Amino acid sequence: MARRSANPLPMDAGPAPASSPTAAASGQRRHCLRLPVLASLIVAALLAGAVLAIAVMQRTGWQSVTAIALLLCVVLGLLTRRVLRPVPSADTDAAVFQQLATAMPDAVVISDGRTLAYANPAAKRLLAIDTPAYAQRLANDIALAGCSDETPFPMSLRGRNDEVLQCSVIARPIRFAQTSCYLFVIHDLSEIERGRAALAVSNAELQAMAGRLFSLQEDERRSISRDLHDDIGQAITAIKLAACASRDETDTARRQDDIDQIIELADSTVTKLRNLSMLLRPPQLDALGLEAALRWQANMLFRSTPVELLLDVGNLPRRPSNEVEQACFRIAQESLTNALRHARASQVSLQLHADADSGLQLRVVDDGEGFDPDGPRGLGMIVMRERAQSAGGSLSIETAPGEGTRIDLHLPYAAAH
Incomplete structure (x- = not known):
């Protein structure tokens, strides 16, 4: 992809080649060369002015000579300003590049195909470039990917924790520290x-x-x-x-x-x-409230089963809205039913208490078989989560094969619309 240098650059050498002694000497030579040029211009202007003044004096007199002298001074001032005007140095360009690369959220990498010559802070956070072996491997991967123009091309790169990152890479050939390199801008698409x-x-x-x-x-x-x-x-x-x-x-x-x-x-x-x-809709929910309806529903479900039921239903400081009561009751009903039908549990507990965050907390725990949380999910779990979200709450399910299931539901007292 890029021409390989005979002397590989060290990783993170930084984009400041002008700060080396060679770059400093080059800047001094440019400054010294401008002084003889300025002296030559001044001598040539004085000679030309003298010749012109003698010729004018022979014809017009001292007034014309004075005007010519003033004009000559203006021309010399302009030439002096032009010659002595500061020339942007490589140090200035390197500092500007470093500021831009540091502020960029995307990873910026300069590579000669074998080593990483520069990497900005975003690249160090995203990639494991502090490991020399990884740095060389990353340079080789980028070199093998190749690029024919400056359009983004997709790449899979390994991140700091060995996870595979889906990235979009833009490559551009540059000259860096007297070496043919490529500038890479790497945008992480993993979150997307x-x-x-x-x-x-x-x-x-x-x-x-x-x-x-x-x-x-x-x-x-x-x-x-x-x-x-x-x-x-x-x-x-x-x-x-x-x-x-x-x-x-x-x-x-x-x-x-x-x-x-x-x-x-x-x-x-x-x-x-x-x-x-x-x-x-259970009439206890309208007549007596959520607490009484949960006690009645739990006792009805476990009335003729050998499964032990542990009830801990506290009194809420105030009554939730109808939508919140309905969601909490149905989620508790579905959780208890699942524990009886599928979990093969010997003990099930149901707890309802006021939450410190101005809401209510429902917890249903069983000691049954559990299930794989990453496996296929039944419709009941999806419906419970949708009920919680529609009422402005959240539902979490913790389970594992052979370790039972715990369902935590948090709901506000009034549904958010």
Whole structure:
């Protein structure tokens, strides 16, 4: 890629070649050469002025000679300023380059193809260039990548912790310390790539969740429709038939039996309607609040199971909003249900307390089998996280195979919109 120098430059030599003795001597020679040039100009101007003055005096007199002398002084002043004007030195250029490279957020590297001649602070933070072996390997990698113009080209580089960094590199040939080198500007794209991958995973999860939620809604509607038709509808039909039979019954004992049957059917119908409404929203949540609803739901789920339930539900200083209560209740319900169905736990604890950050903290812990957090995730976990985020809170899940599961939920008292 770049012409190799016979004398490799040391790493981080710095862009200040003019600060060497050779550069200083070169600057002194340039300064000394300007003095003879200035003296020659002055002598030539004086001779020309003398000749011109003699010629003018013979024709016009002393007034014209004075004007010519003034004009000559102006010309000599301009020539002196031009010759003695400061010339930018290599030291100034090196200082400007160093300031710009230090302020740049991207990594700036100068390489002759074998060694790194210069690296700015961003390059030292991003790459392990303080290791000589790594520096030489990086120079070789960049040299092998090659470049035909100054357009960015992608490269995979190893960072300080041996992680693979996806970078965009711009290369430009330069002359550095009398050596043909390349200037590289390296822009780290790893965060962008990780964000893009995370966004793709989130989009896939959202699409799967949207499809699954639509399917669940349809299943729930069919279930409610079936319960209303099969249970509630048949019970109401039985009540109607018993009422018609009792109206035409002349026997008092039989009429009393029909009335008792009507009352029994009405009671069972009311119970079925209550259970159906509890599936949609528990009445304890509206009537008694979040704490009582959680205690009732937990006791109902663990009533007929051998799993030990540990409840620690404290009283909140104030009642959360309806949206926050609904989110907390559903997440607790899903967590307890998962612990019973999938974890094979022997003990499950549920805790609800006020958080020091003006919110509430829910924790559900089981000693079950756990699962791989990086493996495939079920829809229930995704829905719980979406519920927490929609209510302005956060959900964290800590688990590992054979180590149980802990779910921590933090919610504000009022959902942020």
